[in-house]
Amino acid sequence: xxxxxxxxxxxxxxxxxxxxxxxxxxxxxxxxxxxxxxxxxxxxxxxxxxxxxxxxxxxxxxxxxxxxxxxxxxxxxxxxxxxxxxxxxxxxxxxxxxxxxxxxxxxxxxxxxxxxxxxxxxxxxxxxxxxxxxxxxxxxxxxxxxxxxxxxxxxxxxxxxxxxxxxxxxxxxxxxxxxxxxxxxxxxxxxxxxxxxxxxxxxxxxxxxxxxxxxxxxxxxxxxxxxxxxxxxxxxxxxxxxxxxxxxxxxxxxxxxxxxxxxxxxxxxxxxxxxxxxxxxxxxxxxxxxxxxxxxxxxxxxxxxxxxxxxxxxxxxxxxxxxxxxxxxxxxxxxxxxxxxxxxxxxxxxxxxxxxx
Amino acid sequence: xxxxxxxxxxxxxxxxxxxxxxxxxxxxxxxxxxxxxxxxxxxxxxxxxxxxxxxxxxxxxxxxxxxxxxxxxxxxxxxxxxxxxxxxxxxxxxxxxxxxxxxxxxxxxxxxxxxxxxxxxxxxxxxxxxxxxxxxxxxxxxxxxxxxxxxxxxxxxxxxxxxxxxxxxxxxxxxxxxxxxxxxxxxxxxxxxxxxxxxxxxxxxxxxxxxxxxxxxxxxxxxxxxxxxxxxxxxxxxxxxxxxxxxxxxxxxxxxxxxxxxxxxxxxxxxxxxxxxxxxxxxxxxxxxxxxxxxxxxxxxxxxxxxxxxxxxxxxxxxxxxxxxxxxxxxxxxxxxxxxxxxxxxxxxxxxxxxxx
Ligand SMILES: CC(C)[C@H](C(=O)O)[C@@H](O)C(=O)O
Ligand SMILES: CC(C)[C@H](C(=O)O)[C@@H](O)C(=O)O
Numbered sequence: 001x002x003x004x005x006x007x008x009x010x011x012x013x014x015x016x017x018x019x020x021x022x023x024x025x026x027x028x029x030x031x032x033x034x035x036x037x038x039x040x041x042x043x044x045x046x047x048x049x050x051x052x053x054x055x056x057x058x059x060x061x062x063x064x065x066x067x068x069x070x071x072x073x074x075x076x077x078x079x080x081x082x083x084x085x086x087x088x089x090x091x092x093x094x095x096x097x098x099x100x101x102x103x104x105x106x107x108x109x110x111x112x113x114x115x116x117x118x119x120x121x122x123x124x125x126x127x128x129x130x131x132x133x134x135x136x137x138x139x140x141x142x143x144x145x146x147x148x149x150x151x152x153x154x155x156x157x158x159x160x161x162x163x164x165x166x167x168x169x170x171x172x173x174x175x176x177x178x179x180x181x182x183x184x185x186x187x188x189x190x191x192x193x194x195x196x197x198x199x200x201x202x203x204x205x206x207x208x209x210x211x212x213x214x215x216x217x218x219x220x221x222x223x224x225x226x227x228x229x230x231x232x233x234x235x236x237x238x239x240x241x242x243x244x245x246x247x248x249x250x251x252x253x254x255x256x257x258x259x260x261x262x263x264x265x266x267x268x269x270x271x272x273x274x275x276x277x278x279x280x281x282x283x284x285x286x287x288x289x290x291x292x293x294x295x296x297x298x299x300x301x302x303x304x305x306x307x308x309x310x311x312x313x314x315x316x317x318x319x320x321x322x323x324x325x326x327x328x329x330x331x332x333x334x335x336x337x338x339x340x341x342x343x344x345x346x347x348x349x350x351x352x353x354x355x356x357x
Numbered sequence: 358x359x360x361x362x363x364x365x366x367x368x369x370x371x372x373x374x375x376x377x378x379x380x381x382x383x384x385x386x387x388x389x390x391x392x393x394x395x396x397x398x399x400x401x402x403x404x405x406x407x408x409x410x411x412x413x414x415x416x417x418x419x420x421x422x423x424x425x426x427x428x429x430x431x432x433x434x435x436x437x438x439x440x441x442x443x444x445x446x447x448x449x450x451x452x453x454x455x456x457x458x459x460x461x462x463x464x465x466x467x468x469x470x471x472x473x474x475x476x477x478x479x480x481x482x483x484x485x486x487x488x489x490x491x492x493x494x495x496x497x498x499x500x501x502x503x504x505x506x507x508x509x510x511x512x513x514x515x516x517x518x519x520x521x522x523x524x525x526x527x528x529x530x531x532x533x534x535x536x537x538x539x540x541x542x543x544x545x546x547x548x549x550x551x552x553x554x555x556x557x558x559x560x561x562x563x564x565x566x567x568x569x570x571x572x573x574x575x576x577x578x579x580x581x582x583x584x585x586x587x588x589x590x591x592x593x594x595x596x597x598x599x600x601x602x603x604x605x606x607x608x609x610x611x612x613x614x615x616x617x618x619x620x621x622x623x624x625x626x627x628x629x630x631x632x633x634x635x636x637x638x639x640x641x642x643x644x645x646x647x648x649x650x651x652x653x654x655x656x657x658x659x660x661x662x663x664x665x666x667x668x669x670x671x672x673x674x675x676x677x678x679x680x681x682x683x684x685x686x687x688x689x690x691x692x693x694x695x696x697x698x699x700x701x702x703x704x705x706x707x708x709x710x711x712x713x714x
């Protein structure tokens with residue numbers, strides 16, 4: 001890709017702060033590598049609700065559709081917690097995922113050198129932790145209907161629907177197999193086949209596809225067991241593929257295990273359209289506006305975007321090395337702080353990484 | 358309770374081995390404390406499928422209904438994995454939960470003195486870990502309908518239904534508040550209110566009930582965040598209350614954190630009928646029949662049964678102290694083994710605990 005159009009959606013909480021630094025970083029990339037990157041801003045989440053009354057304004061959606069990639073800060077916050085479901089910040093993100101067909105959420109889970117001390121796990125368990133979680137993102141309980149509250153006789157009840165077509169399952173599993181093929185050739189498919197019909201269809205589909213990927217070792221884990229194995233022996237995993245809600249829970253669990261939750265990026269991909277890149281951490285309303293947030297997960301999301309959407313490996317590598325060298329020098333943001341390291345603000349950390357580029 | 362009728366369901370895998378030791382333990386209790394305990398055996402799970410073709414024979418259900426308590430080993434195994442859903446071992450357990458109205462699954466999560474080394478977490482995080490997970494057990498995705506595979510046009514699809522009535526939600530939340538009141542007065546309600554309608558009804562119901570329990574501090578956690586906080590700071594939790602599937606995942610995660618997964622019992626309670634007591638670990642087919650399984654979670658399930666159903670606190674305390682002293686002497690089963698401890702078989706561990714009574 002010669003030049004690139006990026007839709008930038010700062011969102012809520014610490015979103016705007018870390019996005020500002022990400023844009024500064026992109027501008028430095030433009031300058032150093034003579035690249036052409038066109039940035040346009042859009043509103044989403046609580047910010048969009050406040051300004052336009054809905055969490056995903058049409059203008060934002062159009063902007064995203066006509067961009068090569070979307071870079072998102074974070075959405076959500078207590079301010080909008082009392083809103084009905086479709087007028088909550090998260091509904092904007094969910095609608096964007098659905099509208100852009102972002103069916104695959106990729107979350108690489110790694111431990112950064114020097115940050116092992118931030119992990120709640122014993123040090124020896126962190127060795128060789130290097131996995132990718134492939135989460136289905138446009139199906140399952142998030143989008144199935146009926147999804148409603150209703151009165152039945154005298155009483156209220158509520159329902160959500162966990163629905164998958166075989167094609168949806170096959171599409172995400174195939175991506176899991178493909179990714180495993182590019183890595184250590186080990187795919188763990190997580191389901192709850194002893195209880196759920198959707199999981200049984202999932203498991204059968206995985207078995208069928210496995211015949212096409214004889215070079216990949218497939219194994220199945222029940223979700224409750226997966227939640228245990230992630231803690232017991234995180235290094236055993238290479239690629240994990242699972243449905244939307246299980247992926248939501250397990251990927252956050254896996255991120256926490258590394259101690260690098262403020263460091264982990266994610267990519268959400270569609271079949272043909274723009275991908276969306278965002279840090280896996282949330283909007284952290286408790287520290288919003290204080291210039292304390294860690295921008296590194298956002299920077300790594302930028303790197304993922306440059307690598308995957310634009311195919312600019314050199315630029316992506318440069319960002320990653322810059323981050324590693326800043327960490328190696330002992331610079332930390334608040335969330336990473338250990339004794340003997342220097343604490344930086346969001347903007348100071350941004351500047352350090354740009355310098356190191 | 359003067360005397361007690363117990364339905365004993367050994368089940369599959371290591372179920373029969375640990376159940377045998379549990380019955381030996383019960384007989385020792387009878388002898389030492391002059392108690393009257395009547396034991397009758399029933400079949401469930403894969404064992405019942407093999408003998409009678411279905412995972413919950415009517416005779417077993419009748420036996421349970423007419424008993425004061427049910428003691429269950431474990432169900433499931435690869436042998437029955439290819440069966441259709443309703444003919445799998447787990448279907449027997451699910452049907453038993455539903456038929457007996459066992460709406461509340463209580464899982465106390467503690468770290469045993471001397472076993473901290475088995476935890477994947479750093480030692481300092483284990484201090485003061487002492488929580489109970491209250492899991493809703495007869496609603497949600499496990500039982501909601503439609504729950505089926507169907508053809509839509511050319512294509513297969515599958516659906517499961519996450520359904521809750523307000524009364525079901527209120528009943529389990531109330532138990533959570535009551536338990537918190539008997540403990541450290543802190544209740545964490547886990548949901549996914551930013552995505553699920555059922556969770557929004559759940560959260561509102563929790564808020565409404567909180568007015569009746571001003572002495573209990575209620576807070577809400579999203580399930581993905583809960584999966585993180587359990588690892589980051591397990592000691593912050595007192596009572597956690599959540600719906601069926603989230604409870605399945607989080608309680609296994611919490612159990613693994615302690616390193617004491619072979620040590621944790623559970624109770625499933627109904628409004629008026631018999632309770633069911635079982636270890637939280639599974640049927641462990643890989644070590645079945647080898648006399649290697651750890652029977653201690655089963656023994657602690659017996660203690661819970663004696664305390665909660667029969668009201669025999671002295672007997673329950675005696676079992677717990679016996680287990681603690683055996684561990685303090687350095688005796689371990691394989692799963693707990695560390696250097697410098699002596700490994701016992703299932704039956705040897707059973708004998709040691711009986712001696713220590
Ligand atoms: C904000 C929320 C709707 C979202 C999700 O549950 O998918 C978030 O937790 C995530 O993982 O991206
Ligand atoms: C065996 C299985 C159906 C069961 C469940 O998912 O409830 C088990 O994992 C449990 O937690 O008791």
